[in-house]
Amino acid sequence: MMEQDLGAAMFGSEFKARAFPVYASMRQSGPVVRVALPSGESFCLVTRYAECLELLKEHERFANDPANALSEEEYAALFQQVAEGLTPEQQEFLAQTDEILSRNLLAVDPPDHSRLRRLVAIPFTPKYIEGLRARVQEIANDLLDAVEARSAKTGSREMELIDDFAYPLPLTVIAEMLGIPAGDRDRFREWSAAAVSFTPADPANPEITAKLIEFIAYLRGLVAEKRADPGDDLLSGLVLAEAEGDKLSENELLSMMFLLIVAGHETTVNLIGNGTLALFDFPDQRARLDEYPGLLKSAIEEMLRYYGPVEMSLARWVRAETELGGEPLRRGERIMALLASANHDEAQFSEPETFDISRDPNRHLAFGTGIHACLGAALARLEGQVAFATLLSRLPNLALAIPRDDVQWRDGTFLRGLTRLPVAY
């Protein structure tokens, strides 16, 4: 295993622009690469497809909850590290809310994971999600109607694809599913951005913590409203399950809401944004899609593989001394699947740097795999299909409105998404 001093550099937006060749050399150097942070800590990144599969599938060897891999002292030290740099009030609040931030589906192991996942599985099944298609289509049409109405007034045939379309589409869908009042939705952008901008290089950022604290306070208020006046939305259903006592605790309920809101906000926006960029980057594939719209589903899978919205999985914790791809791992080490690298692994995909909308097979890991595989995959795929079908048929002249070199990836460790994507149409 090669120690790489990529450190904090890996988490900036500029790194993302040149990441794929770096990942290729990381795959060459080994299946597991240790990355050192300026703080002196290190964590492991799994670079190759086969070992990413193993890491994500073998939850008995690799825990999502650090408490299942660390001793009590080690766990306490981890929490202490996050608390450093916060004001005493923030530390106090964080101590109270840690349960909430750390009890979501992605942060727990079986048996809690199986119990919690069962509670939300049904509304996310492909069959149920298909029933949302007409409403998703309506939302997509309304957004483009608004863009066209604005251009009729201003005469400008430009829009900012992220703000005008890619962001509000999935946001409206998940907010309606969950039953979040329309007037509250604008406040979510900052909160969920805070939730995903956390990086291991800067674990104790007080501004981010302050936002998370506000977010949790809002969620508590929303639960109280749903208790008083339940609707037929997903949150009301979870509130009812909580009232039954043994299915889910209040902290688990808040935690689930937190995860669904953040996951529903910060991912599909990037499928639409990154996928559009891929079509601009590969005009021959765009022309094929225009000619054969039946390739749309397969094109979306390739967008997910090529510029997947999730760059790396959340951390797993090594439960007991083991190995991965022959590399020894110590108990308590923190290890992530570098999904973006697995999805460009030449051992799994022929010509991985070619964007091919008819790639088959295309068993990418953009939605993860194993027990924590994305709950929202069917929803994200439906949103992607509706978004691209609507965008490309209504705005066939869509083109990048800024130089390609000015397109920037957002900061942050776990996601790959664009800051903005100005387009002409």
Ligand code: HEM
């Ligand atoms: C293109 C869009 C999306 C992508 C690429 C994506 C990707 C992922 C990935 C890679 C994971 C696993 C992470 C890990 O194992 O560490 C995951 C889990 C999850 N995703 Fe998504 N996601 C997307 C959209 C959504 C949506 C729309 C929702 C729902 C609101 C959602 C809800 C979840 C949940 C709840 C989990 C945790 C599942 C569990 O731990 O059992 N995702 N997603």
